[in-house]
Amino acid sequence: MKKVRPMLHVFRNKPKYATVRTNKASQDTAEINSSHSGQTGDPQWTRCDNCSSLIYNKELYKNHFVCHHCGFYFRMSALERLQLLVDENTFQPAEPLVSVNPLDFPGYPDKIAQCQNLTQLDDAILIGEAKIEGYSCVLGIIDFGFIGGSMGSVVGEQITRGFEYGIAKQLPVVVVSGGGGGARMQEGIFSLMQMAKTAQAVGRFKQAGLFYLSVLTHPTMGGIYASFASLGDIILAEPKALIGFAGPRIVAETTRQKIPPDFQTAEYALRHGMIDGIVIRSEMKATIGKLLSLHL
């Protein structure tokens, strides 16, 4: 067993040590290494997962990663999402943490290294302090490209520290979730326990009277949905995002019933009372800003 940091270490308070390109800049450098869906191999072009149109990346950036042919929402990497949401040069990332291999699960370290390469992230989360429409907040973004956006010890710890930092600095927290299965199998029971740890972090944050906005993107499932992601004071979702606990295939196999056509979509969740609203991608930043302004 590796010795781990036992207690509430909040975000570093040092000045920012990393900068993130803004929307404007990224339009000129569309070949940013990225893990959004539809990659073609050519850094200039992306293929629509839905209508198969080839889209010039500059266009895709301009259109917030929405296909202008068919309206399909591309899955965005955490870095792309960050650019979409935060005010220019305002993001200060948290102290970086990396996974260990607590179960000595075969192949796990390689997988981590691979994903770090692909996503340019230490783990499946990008988190830090940021400004959105001028309002300061803690912003966390789950990256699906990193082992399906699953929550191991690093994601759990970073989310928890994010809420603790929010309490310490009296800041609202915004988390953009998008994890496939939720749990990180390779960390076994440690992964499961992050559900408790993060849910408790949300609980303490709420007791401090602060505002937590949860934004669900495609897909938010399993242990991520069943912990911090569904505990927002307000929960928003992107259109058609898959939201649920059990995966649709497991549901189909278990129940052998006909699955409703929009099962587990954001629209389904809204109809069944589970989320507060659906917000289109181009309006997400303004909407988050507005909600932050209503909770000063």
Next chain:
Amino acid sequence: MKKVRPMLHVFRNKPKYATVRTNKASQDTAEINSSHSGQTGDPQWTRCDNCSSLIYNKELYKNHFVCHHCGFYFRMSALERLQLLVDENTFQPAEPLVSVNPLDFPGYPDKIAQCQNLTQLDDAILIGEAKIEGYSCVLGIIDFGFIGGSMGSVVGEQITRGFEYGIAKQLPVVVVSGGGGGARMQEGIFSLMQMAKTAQAVGRFKQAGLFYLSVLTHPTMGGIYASFASLGDIILAEPKALIGFAGPRIVAETTRQKIPPDFQTAEYALRHGMIDGIVIRSEMKATIGKLLSLHL
């Protein structure tokens, strides 16, 4: 407007000034004036509302007002229910209150007088301190025979005082409800406001950490169900008791749908998660006693 007592007047603390016949005694005087259902005019006999059998009242008393031919539960008067539930000579009724006619509703005073005659009660509630299986509690019983067991100012005030007395004396409260429509139309808005008053009394009682057991008998509907009766820490019901908000006829007229066969019965409420359990009449006293013993 008549001037009314404005504040928290709890139960009188004087020694008991009324006695109630016990089960044992009543078997010898089966012709007690009563408002249980199935009255024939002959004080010795009752006709079963369900199977039409004529039943000798002594038998009926012995069998807790359950038809021994078909198992039908007779509606019991508050006095009969009292005899069923409380330990011999332990009931001390609360200070008696009587209705006024705040809206000058035509015919209301006559109706009150009639019901007082019929039920031997001042209004649709019998309430006081009692022992059940040796455990002290505040016990309130709604009498359906008094304008359908509806809640006017007197019922609302007595229920409220009951909970306040419970707080003052640190006693649990047991209320046996059974009101047809809940609201007493003749008292208009004053009747409606008793829902708020009693629900708040329950709220204050719960904040004091005390135990409230709600027992639902046939029928518990409308404003009584939608206030104190559904707020019990534990809610029990008699078999087949009608439980709901809107009357079944109104539901049928409004929805024009097929009404499920056991709609709004205790069994239906249990299945749909609204009550904790169904207890047969002969075991009600023992069950209440047990629950009181678990909340000392």
Next chain:
Amino acid sequence: MPTIFEWEKPLVELEEKIQELRNFVYEQGIDFKDELNDLERKADKLRKEIYERLTPWQRVRMARHPDRPTTLDYIKLIFDDFFELHGDRRFGDDQAVVGGIAVLDGEPVTVIGPQKGRDTKENIVRNFGLPHPEGYRKALRLMQQAERFRRPIITLIDVVGAYPGIEAEQRGQGLVIAECIEQMSFLEVPIICIITGEGGSGGALAIGVGDRILMLEHAWYSVISPEMCATILWKDVNKAADAAELLRLTSTDLLKFGIIDDVVTEPIGGAHRDHEGTGRQIKAFLRRHLSEIRKVPTDELVRFRLERFRKIGEYQTKKLSETQVEL
């Protein structure tokens, strides 16, 4: 085709006559100033007479006028901004109840109210403004959220009653009303309830427990609808007007009884004839009452709220001599 009540007809005719005369004067260029002024004065007098003499039943019908503003209309009229929030996080999103965060004079408040439709299509979506349990659970969730963020709560009440349907009963309509009433009573934020149209029984009270309870002039609030009361009393729904008389359900009665705190006067002719004017009126009343109760410390607020309801009830203590009846 706008709804015109029979008592509005002489007024509407006179108004039409004045308009005709005005057109005539304009076309011909002749001086009819005095005659027009006379007519206007006559119309004013008639208006006043008609609306001062309205029977309770006529006021019930005013409250139900199809052109009367709905909750979302009022929200637009009164507040600077509104962010609607959805769902009970349990079962569904009841469109018969709307709620969200609104801004009043720069301050966020939580606004909640049942929502009727304007036409058949809308009414189907809104279930004619009759809430299911999940509508009340949404209301309760938003109220608890408001408490967490110390936002005042404004409820706008216009509801015939909680929906009397099979599924509504199945999912605990009575129980949820009781829970709403109980929990609303203890919320540690200022609550203002405004009965804007119909205040139908438990379905209205469920979101009607506040520190100030206001009522629009031509709204009604009762333990039972006049129709149902007439059906019970005389087995004749057509006698609803008589029942409305008995039930004392007008704002005038309820102010006298001390059940409500203030009557928001409507523009002459009623809210349906002047949406903007009605909105301005409500806003003015809301501001005044809110600024008053904002000054009350939180714990006292809840204590006053409880005392307010604790006092309601009309009864007599029985003389002791009368109680010596052996039970």
Next chain:
Amino acid sequence: MPTIFEWEKPLVELEEKIQELRNFVYEQGIDFKDELNDLERKADKLRKEIYERLTPWQRVRMARHPDRPTTLDYIKLIFDDFFELHGDRRFGDDQAVVGGIAVLDGEPVTVIGPQKGRDTKENIVRNFGLPHPEGYRKALRLMQQAERFRRPIITLIDVVGAYPGIEAEQRGQGLVIAECIEQMSFLEVPIICIITGEGGSGGALAIGVGDRILMLEHAWYSVISPEMCATILWKDVNKAADAAELLRLTSTDLLKFGIIDDVVTEPIGGAHRDHEGTGRQIKAFLRRHLSEIRKVPTDELVRFRLERFRKIGEYQTKKLSETQVEL
């Protein structure tokens, strides 16, 4: 026809032989005492060898043995009295979760746990012990009730997982698990969770946040079932045994990791071979742990509970030199 695992077979055969010999001795009246003692000793040795060597997968199968006591069996075995309470007061009464007030050494406690069926008919009623959201809401309601009355909470956990069904998803399976976890964390009463059989992922954790977390010797607790893990890793459900090995899901592993506080040893051969003995063991462990945490002041209890989970996680802080990558 009782289920006999392949590794139990030599033992069962030997036990049968001993029984036969004993019958023979009894019938014939001859003295085979020494031989019998030898055989018993041999059986004891065999038992110990078998059960010390069990693989993780064998222990998973022990946890699923059809004769293993269910939650209601344990309640009967451990407590003096039990009053079952029903319903979530929202939607339904999920029979896959049982709960109520039980008495332990004269003191009331609240006991809650998923309930499997013993046969097909029972399993249909109990949905194979797979809870719907209303099951978790019932659990939460009873836990909040326990807090009001300062009753300790005991959860008995034996659940493959939350039910992955259409209606369960529709009514917020994920959301209710999150709510259970969050709210259980802050309850101001002692909570003891005992994993008695299967501890399947979020469906187990939803009622698994406590001050003491105990585990029966042959129970398992994991983020994912071995079968599903095998399917994901190797697309082959038959490799579940290998997955069970990787997941470190036994009581031995979890005690070492500090996830659980204590292992309740089972009678040799496992709980299914001796219900009473298992009940006595659990009761003894329960008493000891409960008496310890009853002494902790309430506010500290919650603080300790939060700190316990706050500490869980295995990671490293990245060296700063490595972080100077331009994002």
